[in-house]
Amino acid sequence: MTRYTTTLLAAGALLLGAQAASAQSISWDLANEYEIGSIHGQAAETFSERLEELSSGDIQIMRHHGSSLGYKSVDQFDAVGDGALPLASSYVGPWGGIDPLFLLSSLPFLTPTPDDVWELYQAAKPAYAQVLEDNNQVMLFATPWPPSGLWANQAIDSQDALENLRIRTYDANGTITLRAAGAAPIQLSWADVVPQLTTGGLDGVLTSADGGVGASLWEQQSHFTEVNYASPLQIVHINRDEYDRLSDEQKEWLLEAARAGEEFGWSALRERVAENYEVMRSHGMTVVEEVDPAFLDLLRKAGTEAIEQWNSQLGERGAVILREYEERQQN
DSSP, rough: OHHHHHHHHHHHHHHHHHHHHHHHHHEEEESSSSSSSSSSHHHHHHHHHHHHHHHHHHHHHEETTTTSSSSHHHHHHHHHHTOOEEEEEEEGGGGGGTTTGGGGGGTTSOSHHHHHHHHHHHHHHHHHEEEEEEEETTEEEEOOOOEEEEEEEEEOOSSSHTTTOOOEEHHHHHHHHHHTTTTTEEEGGGGHHOOOOHTTTEEEEEEEEEHHTTTTGTTOOOEOOOOOOOEEEEEEEEEHHHHTSHHHHHHHHHHHHHHHHHHHHHHHHHHHHHHHHHHHTTTTOOOEOOOOOOHHHHHHHHHHHHHHHHHHHHTTTHHHHHHHHHHHOOO
C-alpha cells in the first residue's frame, strides 16, 4: 500500500467519522419521575420524537421514566440548573420550597374546568419562566395533570371516611388542606408511594386517576373518589448552557418540538379522565363520581388555609397573577 493510498483511506475514514458525528451530534438524557404511560410520560415521548424528526436525528433524547435515573422531581430543579441533567420533566409542587410560586397550580379547587387550568397557566407562565431563567434553565413547556382524587380501599366521600386517614399528598397545599379536613396526611414523592402502600405505611393516596393508572394502583387500592381537587403542572426544562450551545436552527427545532409536546398534553386532558376510569373499572376498581356536595364543601373550606398562606407568601407578585387569571376567566 502506497503512502498516497494510505492518506486517501485515512481521509475517507475521517470524513465518514465526521458524517456519523453530524448525524447524531447531540444526545441528551431526560429524567421523569413518572411512568411512561402517564400523560407527562407521553408528552415527553411526543416532544422527544418530534425533535428527533425535525433534526433528522441530529438531536436525540434518551428518555428515563419512572425515576429510573434516581432523580425525583424535587431533585431535578437543581440537577438541571447545575448541569448534572440536561433535561427533565418535573412535577412542580415540590419546588414550592424553592419558590412558593410553584404551588400555584395545586391550590385547592382554584381551577374547576380544563379551560380554567389553561387560563391560570397562561397567567403564570412568564413568572414560571423567569424563575427558571434566574436558575440557569429554560422552560420549554408545561402540561397539566388531570384532576386529583382520593385513592383508598373504601370510598372517601364523607368526613368520617377521611378522619385520620394516612393519605399521601404531593405538596404542602395538599398537606395543609387534608390535615384541616381531618386526615393524617403524609407528603411523599411519587417514587415512594407504591413502596409505602405495599408495606402498610399509607391508607390512601391523593393523586389523579392518570397517575394511579400509570402505577397500577389497583393492585393496592380498590376505590377512587372523584373530588377534582386540583390539576397541577409538570414542566419540561433544559439547562441554559445546553440551550445556549445550540445553533439558531437547532433552537427552532427544540421550540417547535416543545410546542408539539405541550399541545399533546393539553389536548389529552379532556379525554384522559374517561379513558382512565375505563381502565380502572376493567381492573375491578370502584370509581365514585357522585359525591355528597356537603363533603366537597368541607374540602373547599379546608383548602382556604392553603390559599391564604400562598397569598401571604407571594404578596403582590401572586395577586398580579390571580387578577390576570380572573380577567381571563371573564373574557
